[in-house]
Amino acid sequence: MRPVNIYMEANPNPNSMKFVVNFMLLQDGVSFDYPNVEAADQSPLAQELFKLPYVDRVFYMSNFITVTKKEEVEWQEIQDEVKSVIKPYLENEKPLLLEELDKDPLFDENDSEVVKKIKGILDEYIRPAVEQDGGAIGFSSFNEGIVTVSLQGSCSGCPASTVTLKNGIENLLKQMLPNDVKEVVAEEG
Numbered sequence: 001m002r003p004v005n006i007y008m009e010a011n012p013n014p015n016s017m018k019f020v021v022n023f024m025l026l027q028d029g030v031s032f033d034y035p036n037v038e039a040a041d042q043s044p045l046a047q048e049l050f051k052l053p054y055v056d057r058v059f060y061m062s063n064f065i066t067v068t069k070k071e072e073v074e075w076q077e078i079q080d081e082v083k084s085v086i087k088p089y090l091e092n093e094k095p096l097l098l099e100e101l102d103k104d105p106l107f108d109e110n111d112s113e114v115v116k117k118i119k120g121i122l123d124e125y126i127r128p129a130v131e132q133d134g135g136a137i138g139f140s141s142f143n144e145g146i147v148t149v150s151l152q153g154s155c156s157g158c159p160a161s162t163v164t165l166k167n168g169i170e171n172l173l174k175q176m177l178p179n180d181v182k183e184v185v186a187e188e189g
Helices: 044-050 075-091 113-132 161-176
Strands: 006-010 016-021 031-034 055-061 064-069 135-143 146-153 183-186
Touching (some): 006 075, 031 044, 044 055, 044 075, 113 135, 113 161, 146 161, 161 183
Parallel strands (some): 146 183
Antiparallel strands (some): 031 055, 135 146
């Protein structure tokens, strides 16, 4: 059995909790967001977590799992039960995913120079801060000055995400790429 230590971190989304483990679950920059049990068909652990009636979303990245709960329950009531699903699963070294990754999902050699710059800025400046809060940001598209991103994990549905999007991400991209970026929007996930 693998020794597993888990500690919990709150984040700006009051309905999400970050369960941090003492080893890497996924390679750097890779994340998986499961908004429901149907989307989690390639993730046995997420399927187990969705069996808990109050789990609304499951997100994996780096060395943590972010669980988003339904609003009507409090974390104090359920956090130990969530942890009791994650810990033995990881201790028994069961697979996190049934699918294999073949390349870095962020970078594509066919991207335009502007898209490469946008992805580089997101990766270097934005991703670490968003990840610290138990979420992730994904690049979706760039068209006529508009950057579309996807917000995942604790960022999905977080009351602070619109402020982060407009005041943080959009301002930074406009400042660093003033001739290219006009606006940043989030796609619905």
